[in-house]
Amino acid sequence: MPGEKPGVFDRKIREALSDARLQQAIYTATGRLKESRLNVVSSGVLPDYQELRTQANRLKQHAIDNLDFYLEQFQRNVEARGGRVVFCQNGVAVADFVLALAKERGARLIVKSKSMTTEEIDLNERLEHHGLESVETDLGEYILQLAHERPYHIVAPALHKTRYDVADILSERLHVPRETVIEKQTAIARGVLRQKFLAADIGISGANFIVADSGAIVLVENEGNARLTTSAPKIHIAIAGIEKVIPRAQDLATFLKLLARSATGQLLSVYTSFLSGPRRPGEIDGPDEFYVLLLDNGRTRLLADREKRQTLYCIRCGACLNACPVYRKIGGHSFPWVYSGPIGAILTPQFREVPQEPSLPFASSLCGACAEVCPVKIDIPKILLELRSDAHRHDPPKSQNRWEKLAFRAFAWLMRHPRAYEMAGRMAGSLAAADDAAWISRVPALLNIGPLRAWLSQRDLPPPPPRSFRQLWRQR
Amino acid sequence: MTPREDILHRVRAALGRGGSPPSPDPPAVRLRIPEVVIESRIASFTARLEALAGRVLRADTPGRAGERVREALGDRSAVASNAPYLEECAVTRFPGVRSGSTDRDQLRALCASADVGITSADYALADTGTLVMLSSPHEARMISLLPPAHIAVLPVTRLITGLDELFSILPDPASTTSSMVLITGPSRTADIEQILVRGVHGPGQITVVLVG
Numbered sequence: 001m002p003g004e005k006p007g008v009f010d011r012k013i014r015e016a017l018s019d020a021r022l023q024q025a026i027y028t029a030t031g032r033l034k035e036s037r038l039n040v041v042s043s044g045v046l047p048d049y050q051e052l053r054t055q056a057n058r059l060k061q062h063a064i065d066n067l068d069f070y071l072e073q074f075q076r077n078v079e080a081r082g083g084r085v086v087f088c089q090n091g092v093a094v095a096d097f098v099l100a101l102a103k104e105r106g107a108r109l110i111v112k113s114k115s116m117t118t119e120e121i122d123l124n125e126r127l128e129h130h131g132l133e134s135v136e137t138d139l140g141e142y143i144l145q146l147a148h149e150r151p152y153h154i155v156a157p158a159l160h161k162t163r164y165d166v167a168d169i170l171s172e173r174l175h176v177p178r179e180t181v182i183e184k185q186t187a188i189a190r191g192v193l194r195q196k197f198l199a200a201d202i203g204i205s206g207a208n209f210i211v212a213d214s215g216a217i218v219l220v221e222n223e224g225n226a227r228l229t230t231s232a233p234k235i236h237i238a239i240a241g242i243e244k245v246i247p248r249a250q251d252l253a254t255f256l257k258l259l260a261r262s263a264t265g266q267l268l269s270v271y272t273s274f275l276s277g278p279r280r281p282g283e284i285d286g287p288d289e290f291y292v293l294l295l296d297n298g299r300t301r302l303l304a305d306r307e308k309r310q311t312l313y314c315i316r317c318g319a320c321l322n323a324c325p326v327y328r329k330i331g332g333h334s335f336p337w338v339y340s341g342p343i344g345a346i347l348t349p350q351f352r353e354v355p356q357e358p359s360l361p362f363a364s365s366l367c368g369a370c371a372e373v374c375p376v377k378i379d380i381p382k383i384l385l386e387l388r389s390d391a392h393r394h395d396p397p398k399s400q401n402r403w404e405k406l407a408f409r410a411f412a413w414l415m416r417h418p419r420a421y422e423m424a425g426r427m428a429g430s431l432a433a434a435d436d437a438a439w440i441s442r443v444p445a446l447l448n449i450g451p452l453r454a455w456l457s458q459r460d461l462p463p464p465p466p467r468s469f470r471q472l473w474r475q476r
Numbered sequence: 477m478t479p480r481e482d483i484l485h486r487v488r489a490a491l492g493r494g495g496s497p498p499s500p501d502p503p504a505v506r507l508r509i510p511e512v513v514i515e516s517r518i519a520s521f522t523a524r525l526e527a528l529a530g531r532v533l534r535a536d537t538p539g540r541a542g543e544r545v546r547e548a549l550g551d552r553s554a555v556a557s558n559a560p561y562l563e564e565c566a567v568t569r570f571p572g573v574r575s576g577s578t579d580r581d582q583l584r585a586l587c588a589s590a591d592v593g594i595t596s597a598d599y600a601l602a603d604t605g606t607l608v609m610l611s612s613p614h615e616a617r618m619i620s621l622l623p624p625a626h627i628a629v630l631p632v633t634r635l636i637t638g639l640d641e642l643f644s645i646l647p648d649p650a651s652t653t654s655s656m657v658l659i660t661g662p663s664r665t666a667d668i669e670q671i672l673v674r675g676v677h678g679p680g681q682i683t684v685v686l687v688g
Contacts, residue, residue, distance in 0.1 A: 029670055048508070058503045066500040068487045081650065087480040139676055140667035158667050166668055186665060186673045193677065198588060214650035224621060224663040224678025231617040231655070232584070242483065247502045249650070250643045254506055257639065264666075267524070267604045268639075271678065272658040276650035284616035285580045286654055300486035 009357045012334040022160060026331045029159045030322040036265025037319055037373070046261070055254045057377040060313035063212075063245050067303070070212040070245045071294065077215025081277030083290035090297050091121025094239060097293060098123075098204070099130050101235070107132075107201030111193075111233065113219070113226035114138035115206025116154060116316055117241050117295060119338040120351075123204070134204070135196050137225035139189055146173040152332035153340065154318035155263045160331065193225070203229035203287070207240035208315065209255060210292065213248045216276035217292060220259055220269045227271055236275075236287040242294050243312035249274070255315065258375035262317035298351035308383050311346050313376040320370035320380060326363055336360065342370035346383045349390075358395065361387035422470055429464040507640040517602035517635050518686060524605025528661030529674060530682040541629050541687040542566040545594065548627055548683050549573075552591035555583075555623065559596035559614045565629055565687070567594055578613065587622035593679070595620050597630045599645070600684070603638040604660055607684065611655035620659065625681040632688045 075085040088094045127134045136145040140158035151157035171178040207217040217238045219226045260266040279286030321327045321341030332340040336357040337348045361384045370380040522532040535541035542565040556575040568575040577583040599608040649656040663678030674680040
């Protein structure tokens, strides 16, 4: 890792690793999501899964390569249906717009449906700072808002909370009797939030897709809170990153088949809402005002890099988190920003001007599981490598001293000299006790010093087998 | 420079071009519509929805469908949409069923207190067990959303194969309505310990009556 002392990232990782209950929770939850996904993308169930991925990748690439065209087309179509599109450079611009509108309409209560984009700009905090009440209505997000925490996972935000944690949070914050039955906890939240929905002045949602040829936003959810958020209040504001645009409504046939499958293993989420503009003449309900705020917040900076541009294809399904052996150990809160897992590791350093955590792209084994499950085929390992090389360019590692250079030179020599390599292998074998997976961290004290010690402390290596491949080969 | 100009300028600079580009040529639309006979569509729709704990009832005629709805309702209170098809099924004339509201606030109050919301549906998707609801003077958004149970009545002729067929019939839903909602099973969450709970914000029960 380039020239950084172990910092917050390391400390949080250690905390997560040493919490046995948390380890169990992450492992079980991501394991279940992983398995559910596999059940619905297998070739028996969805024979054209790979074709759909290819199509989704092509569509995203096309939309991003023509982003200016599609954003303008989207705006024209929203405004033709009586809605309004507002371009926002950052979170301050979003908050300013909402605050000004709230003031003009005398609005005080806002209901919100789940949106990573609004997490990204700390929208609730900004609004509440100015005296508005902004309530998260997705059950997991609501629990986290009460607990003052940020989401642990892109699609399962409260993955790290047990029913007992939830019981504490609800009784403490809502002053209700402590309740540990999950159905009853859900009913408590439903009751409180139902009143908020019916009283709210403004509903704020994100957008899973924005559709250029119809001027529509698409929301995908299971609970019904996004439907209520966008239909009950008289004002609906959708906040979307500019990269969410897709060319045509018909392309949803591709994306919707992939999104729910990849995220939760459902064929479709319970509710998919396709919303375009305020209610039309004759329609009985729905909002009177419809706004779409298109957010930049670092996205155009990322766009300039041809290779890394594909980061913007992400549809936030979370499949890469569940597949990632690193996420499954260190969890969501170890990551320095709202986006976690492999996608967080490539989004965070590119979205933010000042790199929050220089070692982030290095926290990966580059195993490729993330790229394998990505429904839009983002080559995450490749981008991680690019980011590593960027990090070295900006901050040439001071610690690559002559010892390290010498070690790598010796390693290179060893790899080019088969006999020496074999002898080294045998020597290493004699150091390891059989079935001791952690032997490498206990190599003799002579070697276990200085930079080597830090290096070894992070690594396991299975003990070498009694006979090497070369020996077996000679004997056959 | 306005924020809009600034962002579009940054996008163009990042993409390495000056003015607005010519109309781009997107990848061909990918829609695959299989031939599926009606009985298989009904079987698939039923299996999918039942797997999600929904119920599917069959009726030969609109009149019979009305009877099925009445049985399903029991003594629960209900609010019905203004869909002509519900009138054809006589659902709107049942005692205890309120219908005909065209006022937003009045309708919302009805929905917030009713036990059941009764609607028709514009389409149903066989391969996912999905109802497709377009908002209109006949169908309000709240009826399938606020009450704890939802009953939908529709003729089997509206049962199409899936998403691909839907988007080939409605290439741009926005030209018809401000809101198209796809409903696949009862409202649910698994946010606490991944334990499935039905009926979070939307209806926890869903019953579909297929007619014909």
